[in-house]
Amino acid sequence: MNLKTQLTLPCGATLQNRIAKSAMSENMSPKHNAPTKALIHAYKRWVYGGYGLLITGDVMIDRKAIGEPGNVIVEDKRDFKKLQEWASIVKDTGIHLWPQINHPGRQAIGFLNKEVVAPSAVMTNLKGMSSFFKKPRALTELEILDIIERFGNTAAILKEAGFTGVQIHGAHGYLVSQFLSPLVNQRNDQWGGSLENRARFVIETYRNIRAKVGKDFPIGIKINSADFQRGGFTEEESMEVVQLLDAEGIDLIEVSGGSYERPAMIGSEQKKSTQEREAYFLDYIVKVRKLLKTPLMLTGGFRTVTTMESAIANGELDIVGIARPFTLHPDLPNRIFDGTIKQLEVPTPKFGIKMLDSSGFVDIMWHEIHIQRLGDGKKPNPKLSAYSVIGHNLSGTMKKMIAGMNLFKKPA
Ligand SMILES: Cc1cc2nc3c(=O)[nH]c(=O)nc-3n(C[C@H](O)[C@H](O)[C@H](O)COP(=O)(O)O)c2cc1C
Numbered sequence: 487m488n489l490k491t492q493l494t495l496p497c498g499a500t501l502q503n504r505i506a507k508s509a510m511s512e513n514m515s516p517k518h519n520a521p522t523k524a525l526i527h528a529y530k531r532w533v534y535g536g537y538g539l540l541i542t543g544d545v546m547i548d549r550k551a552i553g554e555p556g557n558v559i560v561e562d563k564r565d566f567k568k569l570q571e572w573a574s575i576v577k578d579t580g581i582h583l584w585p586q587i588n589h590p591g592r593q594a595i596g597f598l599n600k601e602v603v604a605p606s607a608v609m610t611n612l613k614g615m616s617s618f619f620k621k622p623r624a625l626t627e628l629e630i631l632d633i634i635e636r637f638g639n640t641a642a643i644l645k646e647a648g649f650t651g652v653q654i655h656g657a658h659g660y661l662v663s664q665f666l667s668p669l670v671n672q673r674n675d676q677w678g679g680s681l682e683n684r685a686r687f688v689i690e691t692y693r694n695i696r697a698k699v700g701k702d703f704p705i706g707i708k709i710n711s712a713d714f715q716r717g718g719f720t721e722e723e724s725m726e727v728v729q730l731l732d733a734e735g736i737d738l739i740e741v742s743g744g745s746y747e748r749p750a751m752i753g754s755e756q757k758k759s760t761q762e763r764e765a766y767f768l769d770y771i772v773k774v775r776k777l778l779k780t781p782l783m784l785t786g787g788f789r790t791v792t793t794m795e796s797a798i799a800n801g802e803l804d805i806v807g808i809a810r811p812f813t814l815h816p817d818l819p820n821r822i823f824d825g826t827i828k829q830l831e832v833p834t835p836k837f838g839i840k841m842l843d844s845s846g847f848v849d850i851m852w853h854e855i856h857i858q859r860l861g862d863g864k865k866p867n868p869k870l871s872a873y874s875v876i877g878h879n880l881s882g883t884m885k886k887m888i889a890g891m892n893l894f895k896k897p898a
Pocket residue numbers: 508509510511512542543544586655657658708742751752785786787788807808809810811849850851853854
């Protein structure tokens with residue numbers, strides 16, 4: 487087995503190779519939260535790269551719950567033609583294109599949303615940035631059922647538009663992961679308390695989607711190996727939840743970790759030795775591998791082709807997930823396959839101010855700017871400084887934020 491080997495998923499769909507682009511929020515749809523020409527153009531550039539699977543940045547399932555300014559929202563068919571245009575770029579290529587579907591829960595920029603909801607009224611605690619967030623209101627049971635239904639509806643619309651699968655965002659501190667976390671989920675009804683109860687939301691969400699898209703359509707999930715927080719969702723609990731999802735027949739489990747509060751997904755919580763060894767969550771996946779038959783994807787820190795190849799050849803995982811390096815090299819899989827790239831160089835722009843650098847904010851924004859450059863047909867600029875992120879934010883993103891705020895005044 488190697489990086490070029492095909493993979494057939496439990497639903498019967500086949501991925502043409504073992505390299506996947508993991509989700510990166512693009513925030514390129516500021517006005518009406520619909521796919522724009524530039525967003526579609528960025529994906530066209532990835533389509534020429536030779537991927538097995540492209541997972542989009544997170545797509546919101548509810549217009550009342552927006553994670554970041556410029557997210558695409560799919561809650562009805564108002565932008566169906568644009569969704570069809572986006573999905574059509576993989577037609578006849580053999581590449582899979584799966585939108586990642588998400589509800590942010592409490593981890594949503596406050597002024598984009600009239601109100602923020604979560605399993606319990608527990609505030610996001612982000613040092614120095616708490617003014618970006620609102621105290622959430624605890625969801626009622628009827629609202630929980632409504633959100634589960636929305637996940638299913640969004641997936642059904644995306645399938646009809648021509649996307650070839652969907653991924654549930656169950657990681658990084660958003661709503662699914664809030665339900666799993668005993669720190670954020672302090673409910674004492676059937677949605678909180680025991681792990682079985684905390685996992686009910688993700689299981690019911692999966693079932694609802696499956697009922698609406700049918701048995702042949704790929705459904706994946708991105709899930710945390712742990713939250714990396716004292717009293718949070720642990721590795722042992724994560725292992726139990728993935729076994730429940732395995733028993734349900736999910737098609738692909740992508741492993742990550744952390745949240746805004748502890749950004750382990752981009753390496754901030756990892757020891758230097760783990761960062762150097764690459765593949766941040768490899769220890770977890772090696773353990774979980776023995777417990778499941780569901781194909782596993784690992785994302786976070788892969789930087790050398792040798793490490794990727796040996797992880798696949800040793801059967802430790804099925805899909806290598808990569809994110810940041812693809813913003814600089816959209817054709818990377820092809821260059822890995824033809825042997826012209828052996829090592830992925832990824833700049834880690836820093837301000838030199840610990841609080842800002844460790845939040846991951848600069849790193850994420852820097853790569854987001856590069857996705858936007860792809861969409862605008864520009865070349866990557868590996869020398870772009872951390873300070874340009876501020877400049878970009880003050881101009882482009884602030885405009886988007888203002889456009890995002892208009893959502894409630896004038897629905898598109
Ligand atoms: C700009 C940017 C946006 C991201 N947006 C998402 C997202 O929408 N959903 C998600 O699951 N992960 C998101 N991530 C995390 C990546 O998918 C990935 O887990 C992380 O970058 C580690 O992989 P890497 O070391 O290959 O970059 C984002 C990362 C970056 C840099």
